[in-house]
Amino acid sequence: DADVTQTPRNRITKTGKRIMLECSQTKGHDRMYWYRQDPGLGLRLIYYSFDVKDINKGEISDGYSVSRQAQAKFSLSLESAIPNQTALYFCATRAGQGFNEQFFGPGTRLTVL
Amino acid sequence: AQKVTQAQTEISVVEKEDVTLDCVYETRDTTYYLFWYKQPPSGELVFLIRRNSFDEQNEISGRYSWNFQKSTSSFNFTITASQVVDSAVYFCALSELYGGATNKLIFGTGTLLAVQP
Numbered sequence A: 001d002a003d004v005t006q007t008p009r010n011r012i013t014k015t016g017k018r019i020m021l022e023c024s025q026t027k028g029h030d031r032m033y034w035y036r037q038d039p040g041l042g043l044r045l046i047y048y049s050f051d052v053k054d055i056n057k058g059e060i061s062d063g064y065s066v067s068r069q070a071q072a073k074f075s076l077s078l079e080s081a082i083p084n085q086t087a088l089y090f091c092a093t094r095a096g097q098g099f100n101e102q103f104f105g106p107g108t109r110l111t112v113l
Numbered sequence B: 001a002q003k004v005t006q007a008q009t010e011i012s013v014v015e016k017e018d019v020t021l022d023c024v025y026e027t028r029d030t031t032y033y034l035f036w037y038k039q040p041p042s043g044e045l046v047f048l049i050r051r052n053s054f055d056e057q058n059e060i061s062g063r064y065s066w067n068f069q070k071s072t073s074s075f076n077f078t079i080t081a082s083q084v085v086d087s088a089v090y091f092c093a094l095s096e097l098y099g100g101a102t103n104k105l106i107f108g109t110g111t112l113l114a115v116q117p
Helices: none
Strands: A004-007 A010-013 A019-025 A031-038 A042-051 A054-057 A065-070 A073-078 A087-094 A108-112 B003-005 B010-014 B019-021 B024-026 B032-039 B046-052 B059-061 B064-069 B074-079 B088-096 B111-116
Touching: A004 A087, A010 A019, A019 A031, A019 A087, A019 A108, A031 A073, A042 A065, A042 A073, A054 A065, A073 A087, B003 B088, B010 B019, B019 B111, B024 B074, B032 B074, B046 B059, B046 B064, B074 B088
Parallel strands: A010 A108, B010 B111
Antiparallel strands: A004 A019, A019 A073, A031 A042, A031 A087, A042 A054, A065 A073, A087 A108, B003 B024, B019 B074, B032 B046, B032 B088, B059 B064, B064 B074, B088 B111
8 A cells, every 4th residue: 555645636626616635644754745736847835744733834825724633644725726726736744853755645636627 | 045956848868878867956055955756657756866965976776876066066867778667757856954944845847758769
């Protein structure tokens, strides 16, 4: 089984709808991240969390919210989706302390019509 | 401010050719890490290598090699004898010790490598 899973893998929704993307990990890592990938822009950080009680905004958090339900679960919500939120979303985890690499989930392709 | 530049948007080579993917970074910190990730057509991100700012030794792993030069702020990636399975988008990323407590990754925009049979 994959260490970092994301659900759903693909989602098409309409403008104004609320949508939640979920991420679960079995790596036992305390740090979790949400990124979005847009063509030609690389990956940009939306939110990150160092533990259940620690949530922080990344560089492009407007229009998004997150919830860290447990050490292993980190959800990203779009309260009212808009078309420019159409992107590929990645969850990542990292073991705390130091410069360990981040491990990424398979991604969720979101289309907002 | 920290920044990662991958000037090559797309590269196309024929199988068995060698290819080098360029990565240039900017940082004011003396302690930082550099990473390369591979994103094959299936979409997942695969970690390839991590290198810290105090280790300028080149690294070789099979057909892959990395050349880190602090003097030119570059961390280039070479694939020797490329194969079709190497076709992917490759991302270079930077993580700083003092770039906030996040140790977040600053990604380049990626280089799409197409290896033709």
